[in-house]
Amino acid sequence: MMHHVIVSGLGPAGATLLYELASRGYDVVGIDRERFPRYKSCGGCISTKIDTIEGLDISHLIETPVYGAIFSYRQTRYVDILSDEPVGYNVKREVFDNYLVERARKAGATVVEGCKVEDFVEGSHHIEVICEGGRTFRAEFFVCADGAGSLVARKHFSLNPREFGISCTMEIPTSEEETEKMLGALFIDFGEVPHGYAWIFPKKGLLSVGMAGESKRCRGRLRGDFEKFLKNHRVLAGKALNGKVHGWMLPIYHSDGHPVIRPRAMAIGDAAHLVDPFLGEGIYYAIASARVAGEALVEAIEKNTTGFAPYREYLRRKLYPEFRALVKLSDLVYGHPRLWYRMVEKEPAIMLRYYDVIRGRESAQEFYRWVLSKVTRKPWKLLRSWLEDRFLSTG
Ligand SMILES: Cc1cc2nc3c(=O)[nH]c(=O)nc-3n(C[C@H](O)[C@H](O)[C@H](O)COP(=O)(O)OP(=O)(O)OC[C@H]3O[C@@H](n4cnc5c(N)ncnc54)[C@H](O)[C@@H]3O)c2cc1C
Structure with missing residues (x-):
């Protein structure tokens, strides 16, 4: 049987995508190796950016x-x-994730639990997804959302444990x-x-x-x-x-480039390295990437296109520039945690302003520029000389 889309992994990324497509009437199958509710190692703190996701009431x-x-x-x-x-x-992840899976199921998605996805074979008109024990599924498109441990993403999408x-x-x-x-x-x-x-x-x-x-x-x-x-x-x-x-x-974002798109397949959420490299926030990005991937899939199904341009553009223009700024910020903070601590202790306004970045009201790029200019104006001597060596000389 030929489906529109198969999704591997039903964490926040996969379950959101499944819901987006099923609620628009597409024939979608979500496969997870676990049975829900299941434990997920996580702090379970979701930024208020989640409030900007239309139609999701948590x-x-x-x-x-x-x-x-x-x-x-x-x-x-x-x-x-x-x-x-x-x-x-x-939130408690077992409760939160289970809610997202049930929401997708109620919207009409087929949910297959206790089944491990092992690989896929991409043809010019369809994809075959291969599961443990030789069970297979066929669809027009495949989305890899099976998280940091994904073998499929390591093989096909450059998920790189050296950068975890x-x-x-x-x-x-x-x-x-x-x-x-x-x-x-x-x-x-x-x-x-x-x-x-x-x-x-x-x-x-x-x-x-x-x-x-x-x-x-x-x-x-x-x-x-x-x-x-x-x-x-x-x-x-x-x-x-x-x-x-x-x-x-x-699987924090790193700057070496992340091929996450193939003609008929893509990776989202953790499987695509979409974890904020400063604080390790990933739940919001899993859900946000799934929403954009959903739009890209609707376009691909309706217009018979491949390559998922809307998703590619979202990563290139919106997410990656922010993550690149957070890589710089984390080098600054974690390179000198004591000095960073002293700065925020003396000037809590720095952290209060960062809260606005977490809320999605200010960009990480602006924040990083602001912190950098502050540091170079203030007598944080050690930090300043380090910055001059590491950043200011290279722009
Ligand atoms: C210790 C820790 C603390 C964290 N704290 C926070 C936090 O406080 N806030 C925050 O925003 N983020 C946090 N994160 C990151 C967050 O947990 C992830 O970014 C988020 O879960 C990503 O969602 P996902 O759907 O991409 O992947 P996951 O939530 O990992 O879901 C992947 C799913 O795929 C399934 N799966 C795996 N392999 C296969 C397979 N072969 N076949 C089929 N299914 C498979 C799994 O069972 C799972 O259900 C934390 C991460 C860690 C490790």
């Missing part, structure tokens, strides 16, 4: 709105930087009364892990704790750094820290 899935963070440097100094308006929303962030997470149950007092703020610590940060995201009766850093610099030491963080952060004092530690990957 208000009933929000555990708590987030107004900012309590930042620390190696768990020694702490500064509260909270804003009057939400920056993000905390790596992470450790633990869920620590606690009393609702305790988290009640913390709700509204995240805890973010700089400096304990190379080129990354550690976090505690409070949910009702639960602390989602994690640490992530660049794989090249953290491999072999992340677990030890994570244990140190668990032992030393003031919020975790006296807690039983014997939960399961989950390790997972963050």
Whole structure:
């Protein structure tokens, strides 16, 4: 049987795309190797940019709105930087992702669970998708949305583990009364892990704790750094820290180019390296990329075209320039976490302005230019001389 589109992976990217197409009457099949609801290692904080996604109401899935963070440097100094308006929303991923899959199913999509996609073969008029055990599906188009562990994206779309962030997470149950007092703020610590940060995201009766850093610099030491963080952060004092530690990957954007489009197939979400390289935000980008991919697929089906121009343009003109600015920002911040911490401690307005980037009200490119000009005007001597070496001389 020939379908319009087959989607591999039903996280936020795949499930959103499935819904977009099924609700317009297209014959779509979504395949996931897991059965829903399923666990996903994640902080579960979605930026308020999600509110700009038309037709997606997540208000009933929000555990708590987030107004900012309590930042620390190696768990020694702490500064509260909270804003009057939400920056993000905390959700439980198993609940959030399950909702998106059910929404797609109700819209008429076929959902195949417990089936692992292994490869695809692209012909000039159709695509054959090959699953574990030799089961196959045929469609006009294929979308790879099966995340950071995707073998298909490694083979066909240059998903590159050498450019990943790596992470450790633990869920620590606690009393609702305790988290009640913390709700509204995240805890973010700089400096304990190379080129990354550690976090505690409070949910009702639960602390989602994690640490992530660049794989090249953290491999072999992340677990030890994570244990140190668990032992030393003031919020975790006296807690039983014997939960399961989950390790997972963050396919952050990097600047080497990401071929994610073939004539009849494309990758979206994590499988396309669409994770913000500064904070590791990926849920919004998974959903946003799926929406644009949906438009591109409708055009391809209706006009019998290939190559997905709207998606290509979205990446090239909108997303990648922002991500490139965030690569520079993360070099600046994670290269000198102590100096960065001092800057935001002294001038919380820097972070408050960054919250507007997270909200999607200001571009990362503008923010980066502003921080750079600030740094060169202020007496942050060490940082300034480093910047002159690394950035200003090359423009
Ligand atoms: C520790 C950690 C913390 C994070 N915290 C945040 C955060 O707070 N906020 C935020 O915005 N982002 C966060 N992220 C990033 C976020 O989790 C991802 O960007 C997001 O889940 C990407 O969605 P996706 O749909 O592309 O992929 P995924 O959510 O990974 O979904 C992929 C799906 O594909 C399925 N699959 C995998 N292989 C196959 C296969 N071979 N065949 C069929 N199905 C398959 C999986 O079962 C899964 O359901 C975090 C990531 C990590 C690792």
